[in-house]
Amino acid sequence: MRRLRLGVRLTPRGIGVAGGSVFTFIASLWTSSFELLYVCGGLAAMVASAAGYALLLPSKVSVRRDLANDVLHASATTRVVLTFETESVLPVGMLTWQDHLPAALKGTAHGVVDAVDQTDTSTASYEVRATRRGEHEVGPLDVSVGDPLGLVEVRRTVSGSSAVTILPTVVGLPVVRLGARSSGVSAWAPRQSVGAGEEDVIARPYVAGDAMRRIHWKATARHGELMTRQEEAIDDRRVAVVLDASAAAHGGEGDHDDLGDRPTFEWAVSAVASACARFVEHGDRVFLRVAGLKVVAR
Numbered sequence: 001m002r003r004l005r006l007g008v009r010l011t012p013r014g015i016g017v018a019g020g021s022v023f024t025f026i027a028s029l030w031t032s033s034f035e036l037l038y039v040c041g042g043l044a045a046m047v048a049s050a051a052g053y054a055l056l057l058p059s060k061v062s063v064r065r066d067l068a069n070d071v072l073h074a075s076a077t078t079r080v081v082l083t084f085e086t087e088s089v090l091p092v093g094m095l096t097w098q099d100h101l102p103a104a105l106k107g108t109a110h111g112v113v114d115a116v117d118q119t120d121t122s123t124a125s126y127e128v129r130a131t132r133r134g135e136h137e138v139g140p141l142d143v144s145v146g147d148p149l150g151l152v153e154v155r156r157t158v159s160g161s162s163a164v165t166i167l168p169t170v171v172g173l174p175v176v177r178l179g180a181r182s183s184g185v186s187a188w189a190p191r192q193s194v195g196a197g198e199e200d201v202i203a204r205p206y207v208a209g210d211a212m213r214r215i216h217w218k219a220t221a222r223h224g225e226l227m228t229r230q231e232e233a234i235d236d237r238r239v240a241v242v243l244d245a246s247a248a249a250h251g252g253e254g255d256h257d258d259l260g261d262r263p264t265f266e267w268a269v270s271a272v273a274s275a276c277a278r279f280v281e282h283g284d285r286v287f288l289r290v291a292g293l294k295v296v297a298r
Contacts, residue, residue, distance in 0.1 A: 007155040008051060014151035018047050050147035054154040060088035061095070061116060063141055065162050074169045077129045080138065080162075084113055084122045092116040096144045097124065104132040104166060130166040133269065137161040168266075168273040202230035237284045243272045244291040 010018060021043035028036035061084060068079040080099070086092050095116060099109035107128035116122045128138075139161030146153045203219035206226035219227035250264040272288065279286045 007157075008055065009153055009155070010047070011146065011150055011153055013149070014047060014050065017043050017151055021047065046149065047151055050149050050151035051154075053147045054145055054152045056088070060086045061092060061143060061145070061156075062086070063097070063143065063158050065099075065139065065141065065160070067138070067162055067164065070163060071165045071167065072130050073167045074130050074133055077127050078164075079125055079127050080107075080109070081123060081125045082141070084116045084124070084143075086116045092145060094146070098142045098144075099126070100139055100141070101128060102136040102138070102164075104130065104134060104136045105138065105164065106131055130164075133166045133168045133266075136164050136166065138164055169270045170277050171270070171274045173274050173278045203227040204230045238287065239279045239284045240287045240289060241272055241275050241279075242289045242291060243268060246291055249291075 021040050024036045024040040024043065028034065028040060064083040064085075066081045066083070068081070069076075070078075072078050082097065082099070084095065084097075092115065095113045097111060097113065101107060101109050105128040107126055109126050109128070111124050111126065113122045113124055139158075141158045141160075142155055143158060144153055144155040203216040203223075204227065206215070206228050210228045214229045216227045216229045245265070250262045250268070276286050276288060
């Protein structure tokens with residue numbers, strides 16, 4: 001992953017050492033003591049060496065983020081796994097990390113990795129819970145590395161983010177019985193394959209009231225009684241579900257883009273998703289229409 005920016009800061013111990021270096025420098029000028037200049041230079045060299053060491057190591061650390069599930073329903077949880085690797089010859093000591101989460105995901109996205117070296121990878125993980133539907137981004141991730149003396153800490157922001165799609169909450173609904181269309185066929189007729197030829201036409205005993213044009217003469221001759229052609233009841237139910245996204249329907253004004261924080265709209269989205277899931281479960285062809293838009297989603 002590419003690196004975005006770098007932040008260097010002195011730890012409390014590093015501030016003390018740097019302050020001691022400045023103090024001894026001033027004291028050497030005040031007292032004309034060259035011995036204090038050696039002390040000043042030594043303290044300054046310690047801080048500079050610690051900064052160089054800390055600046056070098058994070059540039060060799062890479063992080064890969066893997067999500068157990070990047071599509072989940074609201075209130076569901078998923079696990080995020082971070083894999084740390086390094087190209088540095090020197091092992092990286094204790095490393096702290098913090099992942100940036102959107103407001104729609106809740107979790108503890110920070111921790112500590114003891115060590116990272118070339119011989120093995122180190123991993124860390126955390127769980128997040130989805131709270132609001134939509135498309136969101138997890139990341140970027142910050143890693144912080146310090147020197148062995150604990151004088152300097154370097155924080156590097158690693159670029160790259162992972163997309164997470166949170167679906168509306170779906171609740172279980174009872175079975176919905178749609179009204180049967182008038183097709184002129186008996187309700188008990190089984191579903192059969194049709195269209196292959198005369199032999200595939202379903203024949204049933206003649207019932208008073210059947211139209212004479214529906215008499216199956218070949219089957220009548222074979223069975224010795226009047227038989228009627230039984231057409232297949234084509235099971236191709238289509239359901240249209242409409243979502244009213246107008247602000248007036250949810251107690252507000254303006255465009256539908258302003259409805260994201262309104263609980264009635266979120267309830268409506270959940271209701272529509274639940275209805276669509278129920279119809280699809282029973283094999284219906286579902287068409288979703290949003291009032292005021294020309295978009296049709298199947």
